[in-house]
Amino acid sequence: MSLLHTFKQTLKPCSTLPSSSSASSQISSTQELEPTRKPPKSSLSQQLLRLDDSYFLPSKHESKISKTQVEDSNLLPEETLKRSIKFDEENKEEDDEISIEFGRPGLNRVEFDYSGPYEPLVLSSIGVIPIIQVPASINCRLLEHQREGVKFLYNLYRNNHGGILGDDMGLGKTIQTIAFLAGVYGKDCDAAGTDTSVSDSQKGPVLIICPSSVIHNWESEFSRWASFFKVSVYHGANRDTILEKLNARGVEVLVTSFDTFRIQGPVLSEINWEIVIADEAHRLKNEKSKLYEACLKIKTKKRLGLTGTVMQNKITELFNLFEWVAPGSLGTREHFREYYDEPLKQGQRATAPERFVHIAEKRKQHLVSVLSKYMLRRTKEETIGHLMMGKEDNVVFCQMSELQKRVYQRMLQLPEIQCLVNKDKPCACGSPLKQSECCRRIVPDGPIWSYIHRDSPDGCDSCPFCLVLPCLVKLQQVSNHLELVKPNARDDADKQKKDADFVSAVFGTDIDLAGGVAASESFMDLSDVKHCGKMRALEKLMASWISKGDKILLFSYSVRMLDILEKFLIRKGYSFARLDGSTPTNLRQSLVDDFNASPSKQVFLISTRAGGLGLNLVSANRVVIFDPNWNPSHDLQAQDRSFRYGQKRHVVVFRLLAAGSLEELVYTRQVYKQQLSNIAVAGKMETRYFEGVQDCKEFQGELFGISNLFRDLSDKLFTSEIVELRKDSKKGVSDDEEEILCSSKQETQEPILGDLGIVYAHRNEDIINGGRAATSTSSQRFNVERDSNENLEYADQKKKKRKGGSEEEGICFSKRERKREKYKMLAEFKGMEIMEFSRWVLSASPFVREKILQEFSDRVKVGLGK
Known part of the structure; x- marks a missing residue:
């Protein structure tokens, strides 16, 4: 019988690929059969304006390409190579031209086998008894980076301390954790049907604390990957029964939510847990929260944190997180603040003295070396980036409508x-006190203040600073859509009256043009884009995407904004699905699966705050974030709903910001926070853009302080001016080489995007440059004054150039020849033949390709120096 069992196990299929959720493996058959599409050009002008560019291949053209590829299948290998690996050229020539691209492999060009051998993954050292290993049935389905993650977790466990698995979202942190637990608990049921698991007397149970939205995901992943574990959920009405079962050693893994543990912490902390795992561990960033205090009382040293955003807002969040997983690893709180936090922030200031920059560099390197002992951090680019088509993150500054501008200006008044802007000025009454401490501490004539303090006419202890958050919310609402500031029928009568008074004050003489004080119930008015700058740009962008067969994720954190966007989609006749906080949990996965599988579903309308690891929308290749969040991780997580393992197309993200509004400050603070995270966590050197220093009144600069929050930015391109002033020119790599190897050089012609209502745009990855200086063409100014006639004239001129004369053809031909020569030189430098080198290009990760580029560039410079 045991022999038969072993034979059956040998025949188990090993082709199943892991993913962070079951949804990632469900990809529509229509998508897999889709013909290869060229990746988008780096220039935003190409993406946004010239919609008839060769990047947007019409269906007829795609059919022609597909047919040609079939006909060319009989060509010699070298000729086939020339047609399948193309250089990224500034001007795409005729369809049958031969060119070469040094970049990511295209669709259907190369087939990869991710399945590992059907054998256990040994974790323990050679000669150690008993042997700790991951069962073969799990190991054969792990990717290489996941095997490394399992080994890292085991090393933490073996050394009797905790740590952080900080992989990007979508790299399988859940799966790595389950594989690690299967190894530690000896769950080797593959061995001839025998269960060699460690007895309950030797090891205690495992506690997993996670957001309530992913509890069922943990259950399902254990069921798929390690069904031999006894898993129970401590959440809801049956807690007492589960606790009795746990005390009777009938539970090996207990899954509970953060909220439940915060309340039931005293009960659960009495249990001797073998391992405690905090999923979405960044929830433990606030040392003053009750959740953090409850988690500190857990009786085990083996605490593991899973999070893709180790640091979100402040460097001190790092200390709080590591103080939980590995107490004392970063010293005392005061030591961490003085030795790491302050030097890193001061050294990142744009005009910091060279001495400060040097100290920050040394402290950064030291912090990264310490963190590396307790944390494994990998990105998609480092692990599976070469298996995906890539992503571009575009930040687009949309011009507000004239009505929006007038309302925004009235609100600033x-x-x-x-009162907030002038809080530090001397009081007009002649006293030595500031206005916020004297006569202007309260604002009884203000519509917002009077509602907040309707029960306390003398104000509160926080006045006038209690007004900051309500005023920021109103400014953001005006930036997005004017209907958002009108009374909400779901609110109580007092709040509706307050909102009506506010609307009357800020709409002024435009009250009739804006549709009155009351919230509009007209479908035609709500779906109209004329008074919303972002929706005007969105309307034209979506028209181009839909015509090319793209699928779109449309995010907003406001439910009312989702309602308006839903009416807009209905008016345009787009087929869509919607998911927000009101969507029942048991229906969410079916909505996701239907969108991924159905070619007719064009748009997925989704809340930025919608949680759950099952939201893997890999069928979409366009992502629009309608409104930015103060926390950069929210927007990045929204992008990763599409850009994750299983994605077959190049993902292009568009973050829409209202130019000249508070949203520009929201975005620049996002950049600041992401750069600090890159410095402290990854040890990268970032471009110093800003004068402001977080939590430092002496250097509030352009980012921090109440005065900056409510500054009038309507007369300037705030973000553009900062970027243009501070950005550095690219060093060490020539433009031609960068164009060949990284396919990221942008065209220098002036983009004309007035028709789209776009003032300015850049690629986020060029600003948050990950240690490499931003290119001089990374940001672009757009002329919004050009009328549509000039746009059409410019487009006609480009079409004429494409048809070309002999001179243009000769120039393009010589450019291609130069690129081919450089390609041959690179192959020789690597010591390979052209064919062998090309195969290496297709399989190498972007980081390895860039390393070869740098080495080649250095060798050329040395040769020129001689």
Whole structure:
């Protein structure tokens, strides 16, 4: 019988690929059969304006390409190579031209086998008894980076301390954790049907604390990957029964939510847990929260944190997280603040003295070396980037409508905001006190203040600073859509009256043009884009994408904004699905699966705050974030709903910002936070853009302080001016080489995007440059004054150039020849033949390709120096 069992196990299929959720493996058959499409050009002008560019291949053209590829299958290998691996050229020539691209492999060009051998993954050292190993049935389905993650977790466990698995979202942190537990608990049921698991007397149970939205995901992943574990959920009405079962050693893995543990912490902390795992561990960033205090009382040293965003807002969040997983690893709180936090922030200031920069560099390197002992951090680019088509993150500054501008200006003049802006000025009554401490501490004539303090006419202890958050919310609402500031029928009568008074104050003489004080119930008015700058740009962008067969994720954190966007989609006749906080949990996965599988579903309308690891929308290749969040991780997580393992197309992200509004400051603070995270966690050197220093009144600069929050930015391109002033020119790599190897050089012609209502745009990855200086063409200014006639004239001129004369053809031909010569030189430098080198190009990760580029460039410089 045991022999038969072993034979059956040998025949088990090993082709199943892991993913962070079951949804990632469900990809529509229509998508897999889709013909290869060229990746988008780096220039935003190409993406946004010239919609008839060769990047947007019409269906007829795609059919022609597909047919040609079939006909060319009989060509010699070298000729086939020339047609399948193309250089990224500034001007795409005729369809049958031969060119070469040094970049990511295209669709259907190369087939990869990710399945590992059907054998256990040994974790323990050679000669150690008993042997700790991951069962073969799990190991054969792990990717290489996941095997490394399992080994890292085991090393933490073996050394009797905790740590952080900080992989990007979508790299399988859940799966790595389950594989690690299967190894530690000896769950080797593959061995001839015998269960060699460690007895309950030797090891205690495992506690997994996670957001309530992913509890069922943990259950399902254990069922798929390690069904031999006894898993129970401590959440809901049956907690007492589960606790009895746990005390009777009938539970090996207990899954509970953060909220439940915060309340039931005293009960659960009495149990001797073998391992405690915190999923989405960044929830433990606040040392003053009750959740953090409860988690500190857990009786085990083996605490593991899983998070793709180790640091979100402040460097001190790092200390709080590591103080939980590995107490004392970063010293005392005061030591961490003085030795790491302050030097890193001061050294990142744009005009910091060279001495400060040097100290920050040394402290950064030291912090990274310490963190590396307790944390494994991998990105998609480092692990599976070469298996995907890539992503571009575009930040697009949309011009507000004239009505929006007037309303925004009136709001800045409200007595509440003027009180905050002038808070530090001397009081007009002649006293030595500031206005915020004297006569202007309260604002009884303000519509916002009077509602907040309707029960306390003398104000509160926080006045006038209690007004900051309500005023920021109103400014953001005006930036997105004017209907958002109108009374909400779901609110109580007092709040509706307050909102009506506010609308009357900020709409002024435009009240009739804006549709009155009351919220509009007209479908035609709500779906109209004329008074919303972002929706005007979105309308034209979506028209181009839909015509090319793209599928779109449309994010907003406001439910009311989702309602308006839903009416807009209905008016345009787009087929869509919607998911927000009101969507029942048991229906969410079916909505995701239907969108991924159905070619007719064009748009997925989704809340930025919608949680759950099952939201893997890999069928979409366009992502629009309608409104930015103060926390950069929210927007990045929204992008990763599409850009994750299983994605077959190049993902292009568009973050829409209202130019000249508070949203520009929201975005620049995102950049600041992401750069600090890159410095402290990854040890990268970032471009120093800003004068402001977080939590430092002496250097509030352009980012921090109340005065900056409510500054009038309508007369300037705030973000553009900062980027243009501070960005560095690219060093060490010539433009031609960069164009060949990284396919990221942008065209220098002036983009004309007035028709789209876009003032300015850049690629986020060029600003948050990960240690490499931003290119001089990374940001672009757009002329919004050009009318549509000039746009059409410019497009006609480009079409004429494409048809070309002999001179243009000769120039393009010589350019291609130069690129081919450089390609041959690179192959020789690597010591390979052209064919062998090309195969290496297709399989190598972007980081390895860039390393070869740098080495080649250095060798050329040395040769020129001689």
